[in-house]
Amino acid sequence: MTPQARIQAAIDILDAVIGAARAQGAPADRLISDWFRTRRFAGSKDRRAVRDLVYAAVRACGPVPVSGRAAMLRVAQAQPELAVLFDGGRHAPAPIDPAEPVADGGIAPAWLAQALADSGIAGAEAEALMERAPLDIRVNTLKADRASLTLPLEGEPLAAAQGLRYPANTPVEGWDAYADGRIEVQDGGSQLVCAMADARPGETVIDLCAGAGGKTLALAAAMGNRGTLVACDVDRARLQRLAPRATRAGAMVHDTVLMNPGREVEALAKYAAKADLVLIDAPCTGTGTWRRNPESRWRLTPAELARITAIQARLLDVAAGLVRPGGRLVFVTCSLLDAEGAGQFDAFLAREPRARADAITLPLGRARGAGWRLSPALDGTDGFFVGRAFL
Ligand SMILES: C[S@@+](CC[C@H](N)C(=O)[O-])C[C@H]1O[C@@H](n2cnc3c(N)ncnc32)[C@H](O)[C@@H]1O
Numbered sequence: 001m002t003p004q005a006r007i008q009a010a011i012d013i014l015d016a017v018i019g020a021a022r023a024q025g026a027p028a029d030r031l032i033s034d035w036f037r038t039r040r041f042a043g044s045k046d047r048r049a050v051r052d053l054v055y056a057a058v059r060a061c062g063p064v065p066v067s068g069r070a071a072m073l074r075v076a077q078a079q080p081e082l083a084v085l086f087d088g089g090r091h092a093p094a095p096i097d098p099a100e101p102v103a104d105g106g107i108a109p110a111w112l113a114q115a116l117a118d119s120g121i122a123g124a125e126a127e128a129l130m131e132r133a134p135l136d137i138r139v140n141t142l143k144a145d146r147a148s149l150t151l152p153l154e155g156e157p158l159a160a161a162q163g164l165r166y167p168a169n170t171p172v173e174g175w176d177a178y179a180d181g182r183i184e185v186q187d188g189g190s191q192l193v194c195a196m197a198d199a200r201p202g203e204t205v206i207d208l209c210a211g212a213g214g215k216t217l218a219l220a221a222a223m224g225n226r227g228t229l230v231a232c233d234v235d236r237a238r239l240q241r242l243a244p245r246a247t248r249a250g251a252m253v254h255d256t257v258l259m260n261p262g263r264e265v266e267a268l269a270k271y272a273a274k275a276d277l278v279l280i281d282a283p284c285t286g287t288g289t290w291r292r293n294p295e296s297r298w299r300l301t302p303a304e305l306a307r308i309t310a311i312q313a314r315l316l317d318v319a320a321g322l323v324r325p326g327g328r329l330v331f332v333t334c335s336l337l338d339a340e341g342a343g344q345f346d347a348f349l350a351r352e353p354r355a356r357a358d359a360i361t362l363p364l365g366r367a368r369g370a371g372w373r374l375s376p377a378l379d380g381t382d383g384f385f386v387g388r389a390f391l
Pocket residue numbers: 208209210211212213214215216232233234235238259261262264281282283284311315
């Protein structure tokens with residue numbers, strides 16, 4: 001493909017990405033793969049170049065752009081070498097009309113940028129949400145140890161005890177250590193949050209929003225496979241992905257519970273007031289992971305935020321009913337919005353008289369409300385809020 005044709009391809013894909021963001025359709029990665037599946041003439045260099053153009057445009061536009069072309073023009077404004085390729089030639093984008101619309105820049109749609117600013121995320125801290133994330137792994141202590149494990153490439157040791165950092169796109173999933181479960185891909189912040197949960201051998205631990213088990217596997221490792229580990233979720237497909245991952249990691253998950261949304265208390269009745277630890281890795285807007293999913297900020301609406309925060313509040317109450325007296329609850333979101341972090345946790349502490357917030361200190365991050373927050377700009381991790389309370 002010519003450089004001009006690559007830009008036109010990126011514009012076409014961006015049109016699909018914008019349409020999908022408005023209609024809650026397929027994610028950008030899938031749309032990019034679909035586009036290339038029907039264009040066999042494109043080689044791997046073309047794919048990489050087009051993908052980079054698409055994501056550069058997604059990162060450059062705060063609000064949802066009116067069109068793929070307007071989005072790409074935003075990138076071209078800052079890169080004159082791209083602007084000259086709008087030459088109207090064969091497979092090339094039409095020449096730029098100075099009067100045509102150019103998408104707005106910024107971090108996010110205005111209401112969302114304001115909500116972040118109100119949560120203390122502005123300026124350089126907000127801009128860092130649009131950088132590219134590195135690739136972090138966790139050495140699985142059920143099978144190996146960071147100090148003695150030899151890997152094809154040397155990684156940078158992270159603050160998390162078993163964490164190593166590599167450049168984005170390092171092919172770790174092709175390494176033997178990945179195939180045999182000695183390493184897992186997991187953001188360093190996520191590893192710290194799991195360490196903070198402090199699951200111990202012999203405990204009864206409930207992972208209330210286990211998904212495909214990223215944190216469940218870390219909990220199993222911390223427990224040394226001793227005790228009772230329960231993985232729950234309302235999403236059957238995600239939960240089904242946990243079993244093969246647990247097998248690969250040598251992790252014991254004693255019970256897997258598929259729950260109906262709104263009926264979690266019934267589904268977990270046998271564990272009422274029994275758990276030493278309940279981890280609520282709650283569904284959230286994911287503002288802390290925009291480095292990995294920049295287009296997700298185009299999908300959010302105030303109504304969606306309200307829907308998600310209501311679920312979080314309910315899950316905190318469900319979790320409180322599962323914790324034994326003297327046990328603990330850990331609330332985590334990968335969001336930097338206070339509505340899903342300090343504000344949500346404070347509201348829980350105010351309505352649950354048994355709960356006592358527990359001071360948190362991690363090697364990275366800082367206090368936010370009664371909990372703790374990690375941010376990409378200051379900590380080099382995904383953005384997280386974590387709150388811990390004893391009951
Ligand atoms: C942040 S993700 C979990 C990620 C997972 N813990 C990990 O580390 O890979 C949030 C999960 O909450 C689940 N969820 C949504 N509503 C829920 C509910 N009412 N009860 C439990 N889980 C719910 C979603 O299906 C999703 O898997």
